Amino acid sequence: MSLVLAGTVGCDQATKQLAISQLRDEPTRSFLGGLLRLTFAENPGAFLSLGGGLPHAVRFWLFIAAVGVLLLATLVYLVMSRRLEPLQSAALALIVGGGLSNWFDRLVNDGRVVDFMNLGIGSLRTGIFNVADVALMFGAGLLLLAGWRANNPEARQGGSGQG
Template sequence: MARRYRLTLVSLVLAGTVGCDQATKQLAISQLRDESTQVFLGGLLRLSFAENPGAFLSLGGNLPHAVRFWLFIAAVGAFLLGTLAYLVMSRRLEPLQSVALALIVGGGLSNWFDRLVNDGRVVDFMNLGIGSLRTGIFNVADVALMLGAGLLILAGRRANIPGERQGDLGQG
């Protein structure tokens, strides 16, 4: 993929991911912070304000503040910087891989920014489920991270296997 095309694609995905996530978080802060849970679609979607000091499903949220800083701000920041550099510099990435990594970096960057400006916490506000079977509470950045991971897996499955042409996977 031409470098200019990849940079444009990555820039659009990053701007869209971070912009949508930060905009929805600001809405959650202004509309949900002091309100009770709002229920939509017969309870399938619930909106409520939460601040998460940990990672996925609040993992690490009970760690000491200094440990959370080094883990969630310093280490994640270094990972995001390295991934972004790879994304921009690599000549081997296919468009699907570039989009996948840009979604991961965009989602991670937006949550990382939250931690910088919100005393180590990330704003979450969405919850999906039926009855007692529910997801953890999450945000748009988390959706981008999961979508990026899924696309990266898909891209890996589509990668060339020695002796086969791309697109021939699973066809004998």
């Protein structure tokens, strides 16, 4: 799982450095008929900039201190737990990797995270996000899948459910 975690952090930090060097102070770039847009943004908040308007000290304690403790606890659990299924381990590695990379951004970027990708059609668009956010969401999805599999014996055995 260390490869998943390190790969997540490495890919996210590399793409953020590209965004800083290629997109900062540049107009938005559109691809695939506008389906994908690359635009530089720095987010002081969480998902969809939630909490971005909070005072700096509150954002520090919430997004750096509390999130740092949560990430450390999750990493210790990932490393120490012998009961995790491989799917659960991969999911937690993606979540910790994405979280650590965004957390690192906050440490070195005055509490802000570099974002640069946006998906959508016309006015129906996502918020601006980064590779770490994709890893976090994919990891959360894998955790849901692992939970569903744990509660469905047929899914664990790979059976079709037909008798």
